[in-house]
Amino acid sequence: MAAARLVLVPVLVPVLVLALAAAAARAGRVPLLGWSDRSALWPHCAESYEGQVIGAAQLSALLGPALDRGPRNILLFLQDKLSLEDFTAYGGVFGNKPDSAFPNLESALAEASSRLVLPAVQCTAAAGVLGLLEEKLGLSPLHVEPGTLRELRLNASLPALLLVRLPHVSGSSLMAPKETLTSNDEIIGQVLSALKEEDVPYTALLTAGGPSRALQAMADLAPEGGGRQLLQKASPTPAQYPPVRYPLTGVPQILFWARNFSLLQGSQWVDLTPLTFGAEASVDVSASSWNASDSRLVLKYAHVLGASLTATFHMTSRKFPVSDRYWFQLSHLELAGALGSSSVFNASQVTAPHNYSWRCAYLSSLPMFGAGLVPLSPSPWGVLLQDVQLQGFNVTGLHFSYASDCAGFFTPGTWMGLLTALLLAAGFACGLHVLLGLRTMDRFDDPKGTPLAVPQVE
Structure with a gap:
C-alpha cells in the first residue's frame, strides 16, 4: 500500500498551529481520518515532503487497496464543515487537551488495528469520497441514524456502504463549536458501539466537504501573504506535487522530489520542474532500474532546448x-x-543511512549554491536542485522515510x-x-621628611 507520512506530528506551538490552519483554510483543505479493525491496511507512514496536500488521484x-483488502462494511461520517483547527483547539487527536471534545473518536483511533490520518486533503477530493466509495464498492x-443502525443486520460477507451525516459546526460563541463537535463525537460513539455489539468488521472514514466557518473567518482576517516579508515582496507559495517514483505502478523503489530542478547552459536557464513533477509532467522513467545494491533513476526529457x-x-x-x-x-549524476x-x-x-532519505536545501554544481556536484570534466551544463529529497533504497510507500539532512x-x-x-x-x-x-606598594614617601632637592643646571 503506497503511503507516506500521513500521521500528523503533535503540535507544540499554538500560534504556529493557527497559522498553518488558516493557510489550510485559504487553500480549501480539510482533514480525513480513517480507521479499521483489520490490520495492515495502511502501513506505517514515513515523513512526507513539505507542503503535501492530498489530491483526488492520491x-x-x-x-x-484498503477497500479491496479490508472489511466489506464501509462507514462514512460526513460533516459539512470541518478543519484541522477544530482538532487542535478542542481535541486531543492532534493536540494534548485533557478536556477533549472527541473522546470516542480518539478511543477508536487508539484501539484500531489500522489508522490513516490525512491532515490536508483538497476539498474537491474530500467531497468526492462518497462517489469514490460508490464506484469501488458498486x-x-x-x-x-444512530437509533436505526441497531435494526440493521449487517453481514461480514456482504458489502454495505453506510453514510452518517454529522451536524455542521456553527455558532458565534466560543463554546458553541465545541458543543457541536462533542455532540458529533457522541453520534460517532453510538454508531461504533452498535457495530461493536454486532461484532461486524468495518472500515470507517471521517471527513468534510469544506473547512469550518470559524477558520475561514480567521483566514479572511489574516493579511494576505501572512508572515514577515522582505521589501514588501510576498513569500512564494510552496510547491505542492507528489515525488517522482519508480516504478509507476506497484510498490515504489525510488523516490525523488525537488522544489526546483533547473539546468544552466551558458547564460540560459532551463526549468525542468514542470516537466518532472505535477499532473502535466512528461518525463519518462521507464529506463530506470533497481536492485538491493544499485539503483538508477533515469529521467528522459523529449524536448530540452530543441x-x-x-x-x-x-x-x-x-x-x-x-x-x-x-x-x-x-x-554521480x-x-x-x-x-x-x-x-x-x-x-x-550525498550520503545517508540505508533506511533514510537524503534531503538538502541545495544540490548544485554552481559555486554560489555550495557546489555539491563536482564535474569530472569541463561541462557546458550547470545543475541546480533546490530543496531536494532523494531515496533510492528501503522505500516503504509514496512518501520518504526519515530525512538525513545535509x-x-x-x-x-x-x-x-x-x-x-x-x-x-x-x-x-x-x-x-x-x-x-x-x-600593594611596600614603601611610601614620607611627607614630613626633607624634600628631595634637584639642582637646576643653567
Whole structure:
C-alpha cells in the first residue's frame, strides 16, 4: 500500500498551529481520518515532503487497496464543515487537551488495528469520497441514524456502504463549536458501539466537504501573504506535487522530489520542474532500474532546448564495517544529450543511512549554491536542485522515510556564536589576570621628611 507520512506530528506551538490552519483554510483543505479493525491496511507512514496536500488521484490510491483488502462494511461520517483547527483547539487527536471534545473518536483511533490520518486533503477530493466509495464498492449509500443502525443486520460477507451525516459546526460563541463537535463525537460513539455489539468488521472514514466557518473567518482576517516579508515582496507559495517514483505502478523503489530542478547552459536557464513533477509532467522513467545494491533513476526529457536530454541518478548501497550498517550514496549524476555528449558530476557528499532519505536545501554544481556536484570534466551544463529529497533504497510507500539532512552540526551561525563567546571569554580572562596581578606598594614617601632637592643646571 503506497503511503507516506500521513500521521500528523503533535503540535507544540499554538500560534504556529493557527497559522498553518488558516493557510489550510485559504487553500480549501480539510482533514480525513480513517480507521479499521483489520490490520495492515495502511502501513506505517514515513515523513512526507513539505507542503503535501492530498489530491483526488492520491486519495484514490490510498483508499483503493484498503477497500479491496479490508472489511466489506464501509462507514462514512460526513460533516459539512470541518478543519484541522477544530482538532487542535478542542481535541486531543492532534493536540494534548485533557478536556477533549472527541473522546470516542480518539478511543477508536487508539484501539484500531489500522489508522490513516490525512491532515490536508483538497476539498474537491474530500467531497468526492462518497462517489469514490460508490464506484469501488458498486453500491449506493444507505443513510443511517444512530437509533436505526441497531435494526440493521449487517453481514461480514456482504458489502454495505453506510453514510452518517454529522451536524455542521456553527455558532458565534466560543463554546458553541465545541458543543457541536462533542455532540458529533457522541453520534460517532453510538454508531461504533452498535457495530461493536454486532461484532461486524468495518472500515470507517471521517471527513468534510469544506473547512469550518470559524477558520475561514480567521483566514479572511489574516493579511494576505501572512508572515514577515522582505521589501514588501510576498513569500512564494510552496510547491505542492507528489515525488517522482519508480516504478509507476506497484510498490515504489525510488523516490525523488525537488522544489526546483533547473539546468544552466551558458547564460540560459532551463526549468525542468514542470516537466518532472505535477499532473502535466512528461518525463519518462521507464529506463530506470533497481536492485538491493544499485539503483538508477533515469529521467528522459523529449524536448530540452530543441533536443532530448537524459538525467541519470546513480545510487549505490554498501555496508561500512566501522558503523556496521548500510549506507546509500548518490555516486554521480549524469546528463546525456541527443548527440552523445554527456556530463558526469561527482556527488560523493550525498550520503545517508540505508533506511533514510537524503534531503538538502541545495544540490548544485554552481559555486554560489555550495557546489555539491563536482564535474569530472569541463561541462557546458550547470545543475541546480533546490530543496531536494532523494531515496533510492528501503522505500516503504509514496512518501520518504526519515530525512538525513545535509546541514552540518556546526552551522555558520553556530561558529559565529562560539567565536564571539571565545573572544569575550578571552577578554574576561585577561582582565581577571590583570586584577589578580595587582600588588600593594611596600614603601611610601614620607611627607614630613626633607624634600628631595634637584639642582637646576643653567
